[in-house]
Amino acid sequence: MRLDTKHMRYLAAEDWRVLTAVETGSKNHEVVPTPLIGQISGLKGGVHRSISALAKVGLIARQKNAKYDGYRLTYGGLDYLALNTYRKRKDVYSVGNQIGVGKESDIFVVADEKGVQRVLKIHRLGRISFRTVKANRDYLRHRSSGSWMYMSRLAAMKEYAFMTALRENGFPVPEPLAQSRHTIVMSLIDAFPMRQISSVPDPAGLYGELMTMILRLAQYGLIHGDFNEFNILIKEEKNKEAKEGEENMILTPILIDFPQMVSIDHTNAEYYFDRDVNCIKRFFERRFRYTSNSKGPHFAEAKKLVGKDGITRLDVAVEASGFSRKMAKELEAYMKEVGVDGDGDPDAARGDEESSDEESDEEDHSEGDADDGEAEVEGEDAPQHQASTLEVSENR
Numbered sequence: 001m002r003l004d005t006k007h008m009r010y011l012a013a014e015d016w017r018v019l020t021a022v023e024t025g026s027k028n029h030e031v032v033p034t035p036l037i038g039q040i041s042g043l044k045g046g047v048h049r050s051i052s053a054l055a056k057v058g059l060i061a062r063q064k065n066a067k068y069d070g071y072r073l074t075y076g077g078l079d080y081l082a083l084n085t086y087r088k089r090k091d092v093y094s095v096g097n098q099i100g101v102g103k104e105s106d107i108f109v110v111a112d113e114k115g116v117q118r119v120l121k122i123h124r125l126g127r128i129s130f131r132t133v134k135a136n137r138d139y140l141r142h143r144s145s146g147s148w149m150y151m152s153r154l155a156a157m158k159e160y161a162f163m164t165a166l167r168e169n170g171f172p173v174p175e176p177l178a179q180s181r182h183t184i185v186m187s188l189i190d191a192f193p194m195r196q197i198s199s200v201p202d203p204a205g206l207y208g209e210l211m212t213m214i215l216r217l218a219q220y221g222l223i224h225g226d227f228n229e230f231n232i233l234i235k236e237e238k239n240k241e242a243k244e245g246e247e248n249m250i251l252t253p254i255l256i257d258f259p260q261m262v263s264i265d266h267t268n269a270e271y272y273f274d275r276d277v278n279c280i281k282r283f284f285e286r287r288f289r290y291t292s293n294s295k296g297p298h299f300a301e302a303k304k305l306v307g308k309d310g311i312t313r314l315d316v317a318v319e320a321s322g323f324s325r326k327m328a329k330e331l332e333a334y335m336k337e338v339g340v341d342g343d344g345d346p347d348a349a350r351g352d353e354e355s356s357d358e359e360s361d362e363e364d365h366s367e368g369d370a371d372d373g374e375a376e377v378e379g380e381d382a383p384q385h386q387a388s389t390l391e392v393s394e395n396r
């Protein structure tokens with residue numbers, strides 16, 4: 001789904017208030033009744049003008065339910081609210097190219113006011129298979145159509161919490177910079193996914209490093225759950241100490257993508273652990289023709305490492321930090337239900353292989369913007385173009 005920021009500058013202060021009111025109202029209403037929007041926004045002069053302005057550009061959508069007419073927030077509307085928060089906090093100044101379209105996320109390069117590039121990850125749970133979810137499940141009971149919003153927010157919160165904890169403990173992950181709603185902002189890693197790398201000078205060395213990382217995660221009580229060639233970025237740096245004739249590139253794996261992390265105490269921990277290990281084994285065999293002599297690492301071995309050397313368990317720490325066990329359960333149940341099971345599933349449809357432009361038919365109402373060359377979905381080789389700044393009108 002594209003991220004078209006061009007309407008931002010035309011929204012007036014009241015429009016933002018109305019948009020926020022629709023978001024607030026969505027917490028308890030599948031369709032937010034128009035009078036409630038008026039009430040929450042507290043605008044004396046009425047909300048109809050703002051409502052039609054927002055609906056026209058697809059940030060909210062008119063809906064009827066059995067009893068009344070009202071509005072719901074679209075993904076576009078939620079994107080705008082998150083971007084506006086980042087703009088105000090000075091986390092993001094401009095939005096550039098889309099660099100990834102995953103099954104459940106869109107990834108954009110953004111920049112701060114100084115022009116330093118960052119990455120904006122927008123979680124879009126429910127984009128593909130939301131309609132298959134049975135509405136009578138516990139975790140949907142009170143939220144039915146709002147659940148994509150809630151679940152996407154949980155995914156972003158979870159990812160941010162784990163990225164922060166991992167980073168603080170010296171793991172090679174991007175630097176988490178900000179989080180709002182269903183999105184996070186992190187540092188840009190100047191590297192390609194391992195998936196795109198055809199050969200490496202020392203496969204055994206890299207393989208060893210990745211297995212060590214899996215075991216180190218275990219020591220902290222964690223299993224990544226989607227540890228594969230898509231979620232490991234390979235950073236290449238010049239080795240300044242290399243002597244003549246020696247290999248002068250150092251490859252550093254950087255781990256990304258954390259919404260499916262699980263505790264090593266999870267009921268299916270062994271399954272996830274083995275899957276992570278085997279994904280790497282299989283990839284190294286196929287791509288680099290490298291097979292390790294050792295069979296492991298095995299789950300039993302990993303289990304013994306948990307908490308070793310007085311290390312803090314991050315599965316426990318994250319739970320205490322705001323991403324609660326209840327939230328984790330809700331998210332997991334939802335992901336299971338819609339068949340979100342990581343990039344590693346060979347049968348899963350992947351956006352990033354063919355760079356398909358998956359427009360969400362339900363949520364994307366932008367029309368008549370064929371002239372917009374700014375925030376389009378673009379492939380990796382697309383020329384860099386001017387980023388669009390998050391300008392807003394003066395009356396804020």
Ligand code: ADP
Nearest residue numbers: 100102103105107119174187188189193230257
């Ligand atoms: P998904 O959950 O959709 O798989 P990921 O977090 O794995 O999302 O990101 C998808 C792709 O976007 C990655 O494979 C990578 O190419 C790119 N990407 C994500 N985060 C970063 C980052 N911080 N720096 C550079 N590229 C990134």
Ligand code: MG
Nearest residue numbers: 230231257343
């Ligand atoms: Mg991924």
